[in-house]
Each structure stands twice: as C-alpha cells, then as structure tokens.
Amino acid sequence: MTTTQSRNDLYLEVQQYYARQTHMLDAPDLEGYSNTFTEDAEFVHSAGRPPARTRAGILADLVDFHRRFEEDPMKRRHHFSMIDLVPLADGSIRSTFYALVVITRPGQGPELRASCVVRDVLVREDGELRNRSRVVEID
Amino acid sequence: MTTTQSRNDLYLEVQQYYARQTHMLDAPDLEGYSNTFTEDAEFVHSAGRPPARTRAGILADLVDFHRRFEEDPMKRRHHFSMIDLVPLADGSIRSTFYALVVITRPGQGPELRASCVVRDVLVREDGELRNRSRVVEID
Amino acid sequence: MTTTQSRNDLYLEVQQYYARQTHMLDAPDLEGYSNTFTEDAEFVHSAGRPPARTRAGILADLVDFHRRFEEDPMKRRHHFSMIDLVPLADGSIRSTFYALVVITRPGQGPELRASCVVRDVLVREDGELRNRSRVVEID
Numbered sequence: 001m002t003t004t005q006s007r008n009d010l011y012l013e014v015q016q017y018y019a020r021q022t023h024m025l026d027a028p029d030l031e032g033y034s035n036t037f038t039e040d041a042e043f044v045h046s047a048g049r050p051p052a053r054t055r056a057g058i059l060a061d062l063v064d065f066h067r068r069f070e071e072d073p074m075k076r077r078h079h080f081s082m083i084d085l086v087p088l089a090d091g092s093i094r095s096t097f098y099a100l101v102v103i104t105r106p107g108q109g110p111e112l113r114a115s116c117v118v119r120d121v122l123v124r125e126d127g128e129l130r131n132r133s134r135v136v137e138i139d
Numbered sequence: 140m141t142t143t144q145s146r147n148d149l150y151l152e153v154q155q156y157y158a159r160q161t162h163m164l165d166a167p168d169l170e171g172y173s174n175t176f177t178e179d180a181e182f183v184h185s186a187g188r189p190p191a192r193t194r195a196g197i198l199a200d201l202v203d204f205h206r207r208f209e210e211d212p213m214k215r216r217h218h219f220s221m222i223d224l225v226p227l228a229d230g231s232i233r234s235t236f237y238a239l240v241v242i243t244r245p246g247q248g249p250e251l252r253a254s255c256v257v258r259d260v261l262v263r264e265d266g267e268l269r270n271r272s273r274v275v276e277i278d
Numbered sequence: 279m280t281t282t283q284s285r286n287d288l289y290l291e292v293q294q295y296y297a298r299q300t301h302m303l304d305a306p307d308l309e310g311y312s313n314t315f316t317e318d319a320e321f322v323h324s325a326g327r328p329p330a331r332t333r334a335g336i337l338a339d340l341v342d343f344h345r346r347f348e349e350d351p352m353k354r355r356h357h358f359s360m361i362d363l364v365p366l367a368d369g370s371i372r373s374t375f376y377a378l379v380v381i382t383r384p385g386q387g388p389e390l391r392a393s394c395v396v397r398d399v400l401v402r403e404d405g406e407l408r409n410r411s412r413v414v415e416i417d
Contacts, residue, residue, distance in 0.1 A: 005144075008147065009143055009144075009147055012146075012147045012150050012151070015150070015222070016150065016222075016223065016224070018221065019221040019222055019223040019236070020223055022221050022237075023221065023223060023235065075254065075278040077237050077254050077256075077278070078221075079218075079220045079221065079237060079239065080220070080221065081220065102239065102251065102254045104254050104278035109250075109251065109252070109253075110239075110251045110252075110253060110254035110278060111251065112251065
C-alpha cells in the first residue's frame with residue numbers, strides 16, 4: 001500500500017467515523033457515542049466544565065449535560081468540516097476540524113447554536129478508530 | 140481491488156455525485172436534478188406533501204414546488220454533510236446524511252432555512268450513481 | 279495507478295488542502311494563506327473590490343481587508359462544501375464549491391455572515407496544490 005493510499009484511506013475512514021459518531025450524538029444515543037472513546041479517554045466539551053475522563057465518566061457527563069434538553073426540547077445536529085489530519089509519531093492521529101451545532105426547536109426554524117474548533121487525538125483499537133481525546137473550543 | 144479501496148472509491152464517488160446534484164438543484168436546473176433519479180424513483184422532500192413518484196413525476200413536483208420562488212426570489216444552497224454509507228445486500232447503497240438549506244434574499248444576509256436528515260437509496264445505472272429514493276425529514 | 283484512483287486521490291488531496299487553507303485564513307495567518315496562491319494568481323473575493331493579483335498583491339489586499347476586524351473583533355470560520363472537481367486539458371483543475379462564512383463576536387452567538395459560490399483553478403507546483411485563481415461570488 002502506498003503512502004498516498006494509506007493516507008487517503010485514513011482520511012475517508014475518519015469522515016465515515018465522524019458521520020456515525022455525530023449521528024449517535026444527535027439521536028441522541030449517548031451510550032453509542034461514548035463507546036467511540038477509549039476507556040482512558042479525555043473529553044473537554046464545554047468551556048467552564050471540567051474535563052470528563054474515562055469512557056464511563058464521559059457517558060455520565062453527557063447524560064448530565066443532556067438533562068437540560070428535557071426542559072428545552074430541540075433537535076441538535078453537529079456538522080463537522082474542514083478536517084485536517086496529521087499522523088503522530090506514536091501511531092495516533094491528530095485531527096483538527098470545525099464544528100457547527102445547529103438546533104431546531106419544535107415549531108421554529110433552525111438556528112446556529114455554536115461554532116467550534118475541535119481537536120481530536122484518534123487511535124485504532126481492534127481495527128476501529130476511537131477518540132483518545134477531544135477538546136472542543138467554542139468560538 | 141480490495142474491499143477498503145472499493146468502499147473508499149464509493150464514498151468519494153458519492154461526495155462528488157452530491158456536489159453535482161446540489162449544484163443542479165440550486166442553479167436551479169430542475170431537469171438536470173430530476174435526471175439524477177431513476178425512472179421509478181420515489182422522492183419525499185417536504186412534510187405534508189405526498190411522495191413524488193417516477194422521474195417525470197419528480198420533475199413535475201419540483202417545478203410546482205419552485206413556483207413559490209417566483210414571488211419570493213432567493214438563492215438556495217443545499218449543504219450535505221456527515222454522510223454515512225451502508226452497502227445493502229441487493230447492491231444498492233443506503234446513504235444517511237444531514238442537509239442544511241441556506242437561503243439569501245436580494246439585499247439581505249443569509250439565513251438557515253431548514254435542518255434535515257436525508258435518507259437515500261442509491262443505485263448504479265450505466266455506471267453512474269442515481270437515487271432510487273430520497274426521503275427528507277425536516278427537523 | 280488507475281484513473282479512478284488518481285481521481286479519488288485528487289479529491290481527497292483537495293479536501294485536505296482546503297482544510298489547511300481555511301484554518302490559515304481564519305487563524306488568521308494571512309501570509310500562510312496567501313502562500314497557497316501561485317506567484318501570478320488572481321483572487322476576486324468581494325463584490326465591488328477589484329481583483330487582487332500576484333501573491334504579494336493578494337497578501338496586501340488581505341491585510342487591508344482584515345483591518346476592519348481590528349475595530350469589530352470576531353472569529354471567522356470558512357466552511358467549504360459540495361466540492362465539484364473537473365480536470366482541465368492543461369493539467370489544472372477547476373473546483374467549484376459552496377462556502378459559508380460563520381462569524382462569532384465576543385459574548386454573542388454565531389451568525390451566518392455570507393453564503394458563496396467559489397470557483398477555483400488549482401495547479402500543482404513542486405508537488406503541492408496551489409490556487410492559480412479564486413473567484414468568490416457572494417449570494
């Protein structure tokens with residue numbers, strides 16, 4: 001396999017991975033989403049909230065965070081774009097991309113909720129990509 | 140051709156296909172857009188409107204739908220993202236993705252018009268991808 | 279290398295190229311961004327502004343354009359999507375895509391600033407993609 005090919009295979013795999021990951025997050029299927037993180041992962045997703053650590057900790061944090069949507073129902077959609085991948089020396093991959101969060105409340109039009117820069121470190125476990133870390137910086 | 144390669148070739152082909160399809164829809168080149176559907180296709184694109192069936196029926200429905208833009212001129216842009224592809228047993232491909240519709244009226248700034256989840260079934264005819272069905276679910 | 283493969287390699291290379299280019303533009307790293315243009319490039323980026331010509335001219339024009347952000351601080355993010363590539367006879371590539379510009383002012387939510395159709399001509403110099411021209415048409 002050439003270097004170009006393996007680099008391209010990875011770029012596509014990451015796009016497909018992010019598609020499934022965001023579909024789970026927005027469903028919401030919080031357990032499915034948290035399973036895309038490694039057991040020892042770190043997730044920093046909102047300014048002012050401390051980092052969530054370990055897969056179980058990330059799930060607990062997400063469940064807590066999503067409580068606010070019980071009183072303010074909305075569809076949320078995460079759009080990731082402009083993905084830049086850099087392979088690191090230890091075999092992991094640094095992925096830097098933009099995320100737009102679009103929400104729609106019942107009976108209303110959609111609105112932009114957040115514009116973010118996201119910094120992931122991705123690793124491969126049992127042949128599958130997973131997030132070892134994700135840091136979300138809201139503009 | 141390896142499985143990885145053929146899966147990746149397909150993912151790229153779908154991205155390129157959607158780019159051309161949306162450019163036609165937004166031009167608008169409704170005939171060009173309806174030609175991306177198979178002769179027996181089904182298209183459900185707006186809540187409350189019955190499904191359009193057959194390529195000719197889809198074109199007629201689109202022409203009818205676009206009449207509203209004669210009195211309310213605007214540029215429309217469809218942004219597809221987070222594409223998840225699943226090959227089906229019969230050789231067709233299920234594609235699930237997000238769509239944002241952005242409109243701009245003369246002299247005004249752009250606004251988000253709709254946030255959608257779209258479910259396509261794609262098939263290959265004469266070597267080209269086409270939509271056998273498209274179901275648009277508006278948030 | 280098959281035609282399909284080289285076409286796909288190019289599509290991915292363009293996606294990665296645009297990711298890095300927009301990250302530089304939005305940082306903003308105007309010198310880095312202007313270095314993605316060829317020495318003799320032409321850049322038409324705003325209705326009513328004359329085209330910027332040559333890499334040095336493009337940088338000077340960008341520095342001038344970005345002065346407005348000193349008095350109106352904001353984060354800007356360029357989201358490119360729906361990329362359609364057409365190889366031209368002279369070896370260059372015509373790329374047509376949509377761009378959304380999202381801005382966020384301190385303490386405020388994000389807003390859509392512009393919806394655009396962008397027409398690039400890309401060439402390869404020393405193995406790297408560069409813009410020989412870019413024409414931005416704001417909706």
